[in-house]
Amino acid sequence: MTKYWFNRITLYTSILFLIILSACGNSSENDQVRVAEVTRSIFYAPQYVAISEGIFEKHGIDVELTTTWGGDKTMTTLLSNGADIALVGSETSIYVYAQGTNDPVINFAQLTQTDGTFLVSREKIDHFAWEDLKGSTFLGQRKGGMPQMAGEFVLRNKGINTQDLDLIQNIDFANISSAFASGTGDFVQLFEPTASIFEEQGVGHIVASFGKESGKIPYTVFMAKESYLNKNPDTAKRFTKALYEAQQWVDTHSAEEIATSIEPFFPDTELGLITTVVDRYKSQHSFATNPMLDEEEWNNLQNIMDESGELPKRVDHSKLVDNSYAEDAQK
Template identity: 45%
Template structure:
């Protein structure tokens, strides 16, 4: 009996360690966690459902170990997919169209639509009691790189509002934009949360407008992978989609304290108050769709914006949406591996 007791503790410790290593999830999935090399476009609360899925263990529950890095641009995220240094990328769905029309060896596909509006906000250097888009005439705006979704949404909004003679600076790297503005460059700046609210809180800028509200529905951010990766790893894609959908569902039901605690590790130095303010701002403009499916209407809107901004020729418009979009996984959310 003593000998059996002597070895009981070590055996129990070993068994617990095995459970940790193999990643047995709450839903009963077991086996070693599958590593997914993931590239986010930038760090923003605009992508809160993804961070929730990480912090609340929804990816691990699905048997996935998500290794995340920040690409600082959809173009860089797409390049990582093509080079094989990323398995899944978060970015603008327009990248799939660009790559498809290059007729290269690899193609990309959207498999989950994360956001339904642009996530940037226009801030002014001087306080404007009643902002009008015409206030931008003759002014300088620090904006995003040419061909990026926020840059095109800004340009299309200016066209929609009939505003001309606006100098939009598009050659400042995204991590340096806020610093350039606070150093005195530009009259306005286009930023995502929580950086936008941080500048306002510090008294370095004033809120002027929401690009998401001004432009309207737009499929700005998607999850993308190469067609080959999706074909070879359908179970990984399905579990990834399930986890993100669970993150969005949790975000809509959780308390303020739970949300702030879940997101805080991804935004060090940002107060919980600003985190919650950013989340509420995105919620109020219906940023995160309850159904994360990229629809035909949204796809048409996307291509119209690309053509309007001169990055896609009318004759290059993709008629068969399935060439760059696969929504089959979204339609099976929660049903996989049951």
């Protein structure tokens, strides 16, 4: 009888040990974070570095990355709980707030700090001047999106009004490049690597950078619903720390090293071209070196939106920006 109870106790102890061991194992598993990115672009190099170099994993974050192709679709995905975090232009958070919501979308970590588009001409122009746009057909970005607003901001600063050209803005974001390739427009506003690919193929020629001309703005930012941040503050904190580490990695490594790191995310693009694009963005300081979204940048964003006639209402920096995660990451 004593032996029977001894065996039972030993069995129960073993089971209990396995349960505790299993629980400990589960607690050390990474937090899964679903991220919806507005497009797949070399412009977002620090995000891909954070994944490929294991930086997110190091901070206990398992990123499930989905490309949602367009600001509207990305924000819809976030609002419908199809994603935990969105990587998209800050203007979208203002649009949502202006419509009225009990759960606003909060900008908590900035990724890029300039416009990421380039002006591409169909014909080769040896000495481009912004005046060359007058009377042309210009294939622009979607109305109400940050690329379009930053583009028009630059045009106005160069003395070009939208009435001075035939402006086309009714083509979906994902189809703009194919529309230009098929013959629509004399000029087009494009992200990389499409702009450089077109140049290699002789489809078009890069003549100017909207990023250089528009100045610093919170162009692409990680954002989440306020309810998600309130429920998952530690996850958001570790996510931002990982991002900051990746931003520093990008800032201190060469274009070649960055290109090699992010190459798996662009399987159809040659490494040399990725390197060229990274170097172009790096040289014009498009990659933010920390996740902070300061008030001056926020006001610049709203000024650009206002001048474009797209600002529904001015929103204080404190309403839709939470820099506490970025501040913690830099400690």
